[in-house]
Amino acid sequence: MKPIKLGIIREGKIPRDKRVPFTPEQCQQLRELFPHVTIVVQPSDWRCYTNAEYEAAGIALQEDVSDCDILMGIKEVPKSELIPGKTYLFFSHTIKKQPHNRGLLQHILREKIRLVDYECLVDRNGNRIIGFGRYAGIVGAYNGIMGYGLKYGLFNLKPAHLCHDKKELFRELRKAHMSNLKIVITGGGRVANGACETMGAINLRKVTPYEFLNYTFREPVYVQLHSEDYYVRKDGGTFIGSDFHKHPEDFRSTFSDERSFASVTDLLIHCTYWDPKADILFTLDRMKQPDFRISVIADVTCDINGSIPSTTRATTIDDKFMGYDPVSERETEPFSKEAITVMAIDNLPCELPRDASDGFGKHLLERVMPSLLGDDNDGVVERATIAGNGELTSRFEYLKDYVAGA
Structure with a gap:
């Protein structure tokens, strides 16, 4: 040759x-x-x-x-x-x-x-x-847990980019002594599966969407949601995956409906691809409601002004978190009481x-x-x-x- x-x-x-x-x-x-x-x-x-x-x-x-x-x-x-x-x-x-x-x-x-x-x-x-999607998910989930610990003063994890490799990162996770928080991971691709890998590293229990919505737990748990778990056809028809991917505008998000995922989730790790024609996960107005429970968002997708409306800019590896005040709709200190803590780093694999x-x-x-x-x-x-x-x-x-x- x-x-x-x-x-x-x-x-x-x-x-x-x-x-x-x-x-x-x-x-x-x-x-x-x-x-x-x-x-x-x-x-x-x-x-x-x-x-x-x-x-x-x-x-x-x-x-x-x-x-x-x-x-x-x-x-x-x-x-x-x-x-x-x-x-x-x-x-x-x-x-x-x-x-x-x-x-x-x-x-x-x-x-x-x-x-x-x-x-x-x-x-x-x-x-x-x-692609690098798996490591975006691994690090994004780690950062989400890190942000939750910092927000509530529960634990202080070493930043991912200061860990030598994935082994050290997962060892560091053992410091994360969490209460019975409920974690959502969206998506079914490499990124979401990477996030699930991080959950597995600390032996978090995985539950079904029904269990997540309807049960209370004495331990931290997570659920992996696919599109069919929180999108429905606007005309009331049956959800078909191929239809959703071809015509996402024909579907609406139920993620933030009354008594749905937004009402029972503490930490959201958002890993799913979003088409601009698709409905957003929740609105800014929904984030103002008293029953909107999500206090930490790890937006691994980092679509600016996309499916997560509080992601108004990308954060950085050195400055991972920002705060979003849903009442004033303004950025604030990342761990203040009124803030929703947001991580939206657009080059997560660079941390490992x-x-x-x-x-x-x-x-x-x-x-x-x-x-x-x-x-x-x-x-x-x-x-x-x-x-x-x-x-x-x-x-x-x-x-x-x-x-x-x-």
Whole structure:
């Protein structure tokens, strides 16, 4: 096969991301699996795996990566660092027409760069095959429990980003001596399952939606809610999942109905994808009602002004929590008596960068690299290619008006 040189680039976007597409050990595996591939790493002082760890694994460090055929990173690459004519893999955050990244995609097209977006790596049925969702859920749930402890002075957990890895994070959770609080996790994908993994690490009992709504408990419990648990058809018909995903506007949320989940939940860990056409989980007015019981929200989805109306901005890893006063509808101190404590960090996997990178790299090796470095018979890479040779690919032609500035 034709020799290929692959470079792992230094993360240039600020704030700096510590994650990597491949760990040092995975770079070794990559060379063994694909002997025609040479791999180099651009030096970095901030990535979670050090330069020395790559060198110890026999991976060369190389500042100038202009001789590489394929360049792989994590976050958006600054325009000034993009090399014309190369193939890049990273999260571009352009497919939803994000205004702040329009210039990036315009530059990629001008420089005839081939852009393969991790977010667009899907199977033939459109299901994503790679991502950091599991670790967003793990950390988001941890932060939710941390916020609850801080709000009520029950315990003080070490911030996730100061834990070396997931093992230390789960050991830290043993400090969380909780009363009989009731926790909701929304969603059924990787993110929600990651949150459930955190619940399992402290042996919290999982109950059914019926039990959660109707029973009281002497111990902390949680429930995992799927769309059918809190959405109903507006016309009174039967809930069908495929209909909900195609036409969410035909359904309404029952989450905050009288004597429903909003009335019995203490901590909400929101992990489900939200379509802007769908009904929001609850309204600002509903949050004012005396029986609205939720006092801590871990909004893992972090859709600004989306399904959780109190998420008016993203919080940060260093400043995780903000307060929302439902009466004044204003932001306030995160742990004040009148506040609902909100965590809405949009880069949660960065709090456990070594574990998150390891999991991401495993999926890359198994599900993507054979297609990227060999024959793309299943169209995995083709489907994820947004641009090439100065043009949008057919799958992403809907971005033409976005690129044009419309």
